[in-house]
Amino acid sequence: MTYVLKTNSLSKTIGDKKIVTDVNIHIERGKIYGFLGPNGAGKTTVMKMITNLWKPTSGNIEIFGEILTPTSYGILKRIGSIIEFPVFYEHLTGAENLHLHCEYMGYYSPDSVKNALKMLELIDAADTSVNKYSLGMKQRLGIARAILTKPELIILDEPTNGLDPSGMKSIRDLLKMLCQEYGITIMISSHILSEVESIADTIGILNHGKLIKEISMQDISDMNLSYIELTVDNTSKASYIFADKMEIKNFKVIGDNTIRVYENRISPQEISKILSMNDVSIESLGRKSESLEDFFLKLTEEEK
Template sequence: MSYILTTNNLTKVFHGKEVISQVNMNVKKGEIYGFLGPNGAGKTTIMKMMTNLIKPTSGEIEIFGEKLTDTSYEVLKRMGTIIEYPIFYEKLTAGENLDLHCEYMGYHDKKAIQHALDLVGLKDINDKPVKDFSLGMKQRLGIARAIITKPDLLILDEPINGLDPIGIKELRDLFKMLCKEYGITILISSHILGEIEQMADTIGVISNGKLIEEVSMENINGQHTEYIEIAVDNIKKAVFILENNLGIANFKVIEDGFIRIYDSSITQLDISKAFILNDVSVESISKKTSSLEDYFLKLINGGAIHA
């Protein structure tokens, strides 16, 4: 197995508190690795250590087969990054900002500037200073800056913040294209689980500074199960009917008046009929398939799903 980035017992202590605890990540060459976790779980801290913005307290990071050190300049040249909110020279245009970036990166292909802007959908902005950009436009420019030197590894911290649904889809397609056609490995964090589900090959889930799961999306998809989700006005009575009238034990009550029924032998019609005959109002009923969100919430909540 060829790994482009690994961490070995990566640990960070701030003010006497261990915020990252012995994290072992393995990012394969040529894949999109989705990095998931609640706010404050440690995703950004780990990405900052991977890009030499902060130093680990203990443990090691290996990128392109080399241990990351204070003098890993050539390693960093092969990476593109967005960590937290991208910062620019606000009075300059997008092209001028990218030109400066290429200068200090030692990258002198001037045609790459317009190509990068085209890839992220920034057009007709030649004379517009960055200070007049929307949040979404700045996010796009940050991605353009991260990819302009055609890096081998992209590390992207919440890169689709501030984008509308159309923009999110455009960048999702862009990341998949960069991975497939350009061979760029991408480590991406996001709180939009549905987006990660549609692009990631592997996910790592972090909670309270600890990596609690690293698994391929193929394995997660193999665990997907169908269920019937029903919303009712009286949960207690509905549970009684499921257990005593229909003989169903394989179900889960979740918040906001929903019940998920995992018994494949029962139909939506049978359930609705039993509830209606027993004066339980059915507000909605549908067949669904468990998702990455369900899997994530189970991990974070220790096995309990909360809607």
């Protein structure tokens, strides 16, 4: 298997605080990798180390089969990125900022700036000063700059910040097109799990600076993570019946009156019958499929 990007026991400590500890990421060529984690989990720190903005305290990073060093200029020329918020020369126009980027990257291709602006729906604002751009327009210009030089690997830290639902869909469609038609490898972090779920081939879940899970979306789908969700008037009594009388071990109480049962051997009809026989009132009952959000929350809570 060919990995465009690998990290090996990647760690970062600032002062006496461990920000990231022993992170091992594996990103396949031509795939989209969703990097997930709560705020403060360390996602941006990892991305800063991958793009050589920060140096690891220990461990290393392999990109295109080479170990990243402070002088890996050839590797970095093959990468496009947005880390945190994109920064521009505000007094210059959007097009001028992109032309300047091409110059210092040593990239010269006719119509590249025009094509990038068109892809990000900024062609009408090409000659407008960036200080007149909205937050969403600056975010799109940042993505235009990241893809401008046709990189082999794109690193995007929360790229849909400031975008409305229509803009988010446009970015999602663009990233899928870049991956499928041009074979570009993409690493994208986001706190919007539904966005990642719809485009990622593989996800890595970071929590408290540690990678707690790396799994393909196909493997999540193959798990058939369905469950029975029911709303009852007494979760304590229902929980006792599940554990003592039905010998159900894999269930979870959510909130004041909701329970999820993760054992496929039990049918909703059987649950309804036994709870009714034991005077537990059921308000709703049905089988559901676990989303990426459910999977993510379960993992982070278990790790906690």
